[in-house]
Amino acid sequence: MNYKVYQGSELKQTVTSKTAVMNGLQPNRTYEFGVQPNDGNRDGTKVATSVTTRGIRFNIPKMLTVGSTITLRYEEYPLGIVPIGKEPSGMFGGGNKQNLSAKVISTANGSSVVEVAGNVIDVGGRNYFSVSGFTANKYAFAGIDFYDLQLLPNTKYTVSTNNVGILGQGYANVFVGNKGFTPDSSINGVIVNKPQTVTTNSTGVLTIAARNYSLAYGKDKIQVELGTTATPWTPYAAFVDGDTFTVQPDGTCALFSEYKALYY
Structure with a gap:
């Protein structure tokens, strides 16, 4: 017998035992989990329960x-x-x-x-995506690199960063859009205190673009979160x-x- 384990409506894993470990949960948060048996041919009834994690x-x-x-x-x-x-x-x-x-x-x-x-x-684990330590030497070229994230289709995600962009010039160093988008600071640029919310298309692929040579090593970070609210970087x-x-x-x-x- 297999067991499908869901977090909300998202299938997280399939296990053969009656125990599953869920990673990436945050302290003092309430989550809904569901378990659905599968005998190899068809799914059984999914049973859901709510669990509140303890504090850190x-x-x-x-x-x-x-x-x-x-x-x-x-x-x-x-x-x-x-x-x-x-x-x-x-x-x-x-x-x-x-x-x-x-x-x-x-x-x-x-x-x-x-x-x-x-x-x-x-x-650790709150973000779908987190990148730090950008340098020109870390990648094949000192330009804009693209990162494709396979997320849920037709779903809102919010991208934020602690990077200030290129001060005085109005340029962003971080951009977000559906796969194939063109980075544009005025349209899809992301800087500190100005997150961007994007709805994925039917493919569920969200693309993050980063101007790597302008991001500070060990300091600048990017995060992607489910929903329309960006978690504050401080406190x-x-x-x-x-x-x-x-x-x-x-x-x-x-x-x-x-x-x-x-x-x-």
Whole structure:
């Protein structure tokens, strides 16, 4: 017996056992899953259920009170000033400061597991497509490269980027359209704070175009999301579930991801 596993209306995988692992889910989100048996000849009745994922969890090297609520401080630091984690106290203040609520789940061996409330932390897997580290040398030529994504047909997807484009000239470095489109900054260009929503045609192929030589290595990113809303680039931080804070010289605990930081 085979089992077809759906996330919403999309068939994600077919398994032969009664267990399936779903990857790329986000914390504190509700998903609808369906399972449909197939005997090799025909499909049976699909049974659906809703599941809400838990929040992202971190390890803090301190004994905290289980069940209590703590506050984590989120900040962003300019790149190139000082190494991350080496900011002199009081000299370089972070920007985009946010206070995040977290609940203490458990404690053991001098460490505590805390779970962040709400959808305020981004983890890997949210995007259908994410590209970083663009350089002219990474590709065969320093021009516009095209990436074809096989998505759902006749469905809206929103593309956003943190790239500012070519300042003062009105040109974008990222473009989106159905396969065969012509990049045009004024029509299908994507820059920071100006996402583009595109409806796929009957083929379901969405094409991303990138002017690679103008994108900064390790900094610029592109994301494609289902629907008409682009997830804000901030205050979301790309931390990993299970990350561990480190104790700083002043006694506080900190966790760093690129130029983003969480403090307790």
